[in-house]
Amino acid sequence: VSASSSSQTETASAVGSTVVPSKMKAWVYDEYGGASVLRFDEGVSVPAVEEDQVLVKVAAAALNPVDFKRRLGKFKATDSPLPTVPGYDVAGVVVKVGNRVKGLKEGDEVYGNINEKALEDPKQFGSLAEYTSVEEKLIALKPKNLDFAQAAGLPLAIETANEGLEKAGFSAGKSILVLGGAGGVGSLVVQLAKQVFGASKVAATASTGKIELLKSLGVDLAIDYTKENFEELTEKFDVVYDTVGQGEKAVKAVKEGGSVVVLTGAVSPPGFRFVVTSDGAALTKLNPFLESGKIKPVIDPKGPFPFSKLVDAFSYLETGRATGKVVIYPI
Numbered sequence: 001v002s003a004s005s006s007s008q009t010e011t012a013s014a015v016g017s018t019v020v021p022s023k024m025k026a027w028v029y030d031e032y033g034g035a036s037v038l039r040f041d042e043g044v045s046v047p048a049v050e051e052d053q054v055l056v057k058v059a060a061a062a063l064n065p066v067d068f069k070r071r072l073g074k075f076k077a078t079d080s081p082l083p084t085v086p087g088y089d090v091a092g093v094v095v096k097v098g099n100r101v102k103g104l105k106e107g108d109e110v111y112g113n114i115n116e117k118a119l120e121d122p123k124q125f126g127s128l129a130e131y132t133s134v135e136e137k138l139i140a141l142k143p144k145n146l147d148f149a150q151a152a153g154l155p156l157a158i159e160t161a162n163e164g165l166e167k168a169g170f171s172a173g174k175s176i177l178v179l180g181g182a183g184g185v186g187s188l189v190v191q192l193a194k195q196v197f198g199a200s201k202v203a204a205t206a207s208t209g210k211i212e213l214l215k216s217l218g219v220d221l222a223i224d225y226t227k228e229n230f231e232e233l234t235e236k237f238d239v240v241y242d243t244v245g246q247g248e249k250a251v252k253a254v255k256e257g258g259s260v261v262v263l264t265g266a267v268s269p270p271g272f273r274f275v276v277t278s279d280g281a282a283l284t285k286l287n288p289f290l291e292s293g294k295i296k297p298v299i300d301p302k303g304p305f306p307f308s309k310l311v312d313a314f315s316y317l318e319t320g321r322a323t324g325k326v327v328i329y330p331i
């Protein structure tokens with residue numbers, strides 16, 4: 001990341017019909033810490049494009065809790081070097097392709113999570129920038145019916161929802177309780193469970209103001225956690241999917257022989273925890289459900305936040321009260 005300087009001569013490379021500048025605007029942090037370490041830099045070098053990568057002109061990005069946990073230094077042992085341009089989720093247009101790219105071309109509208117393993121050497125140059133480079137295998141063509149802001153909010157969350165349900169062996173006719181049904185991941189777990197995996201019953205927890213949203217997403221049993229404790233229900237579930245960090249209570253709500261998916265916090269059998277793997281093929285598999293409207297992106301109505309308001313967007317996400325996804329658009 002070069003120091004921002006207006007004296008830098010702007011050299012652009014003409015790639016096909018697209019002119020790609022050598023410098024771009026991006027949000028950067030040089031040290032770990034709170035949202036105050038974020039700075040806006042107008043002279044960041046446009047990332048190189050490896051042979052198996054494409055360069056995406058970013059139209060929209062989305063925030064995930066891993067972005068602020070990483071910025072706080074929680075994963076510094078396996079992080080890429082500082083300074084960092086944060087951001088995992090991207091939606092935009094391909095403007096350059098590497099020599100070994102087979103399935104994408106300039107002009108394709110794509111979306112994806114740019115980091116194959118969320119915590120292992122995530123890219124130094126993330127999606128909160130005007131351009132980002134990403135391996136072809138990690139992205140997919142954007143669903144035709146979604147705009148860039150809607151698409152940007154999907155990748156990491158829907159990949160996590162899908163991977164957790166698959167790892168839990170969730171299948172048609174089974175019941176599921178989702179802890180945190182109104183969040184970025186939870187709002188997709190409740191939909192995938194019903195629409196893709198064929199759940200017989202979907203229960204979910206949220207606070208009072210989010211109960212109607214749960215019902216609109218197809219939840220059969222919406223539990224207001226400010227009024228009742230899910231672990232005291234007599235009904236038990238084949239799978240409990242914890243997105244909140246309530247793994248210890250979650251195991252009290254699962255049937256004998258069932259599975260408990262835990263995304264964060266302590267876990268004990270039959271609970272298990274995993275870290276999401278980015279996979280463009282998984283997005284491609286889910287595209288028909290998105291294009292048919294069976295699965296709907298949920299964007300927090302406080303957004304989308306414009307690029308200049310990234311610090312406000314992070315501060316809001318870090319309250320833990322977001323409804324669906326916090327999206328950054330326009331860039």
Ligand SMILES: NC(=O)C1=CN([C@@H]2O[C@H](COP(=O)(O)OP(=O)(O)OC[C@H]3O[C@@H](n4cnc5c(N)ncnc54)[C@H](OP(=O)(O)O)[C@@H]3O)[C@@H](O)[C@H]2O)C=CC1
Binds near residue numbers: 066180207210225264
């Ligand atoms: N292991 C992995 O690979 C991954 C882990 N994660 C982790 O999973 C967690 C969830 O991620 P994400 O969905 O993006 O987070 P969000 O920031 O979207 O979660 C916010 C939501 O959580 C809900 N919530 C908070 N507390 C409770 C509660 N006690 N009961 C029910 N709902 C609650 C809020 O609803 P309300 O306002 O009603 O409380 C709000 O809608 C994070 O800790 C994240 O780091 C996420 C993705 C991948």
Ligand SMILES: CC[C@H]1OC(C)=C(O)C1=O
Binds near residue numbers: 065069118264275
């Ligand atoms: C260990 C879970 C960690 O990984 C991701 C992607 C998060 O959001 C986490 O908290």
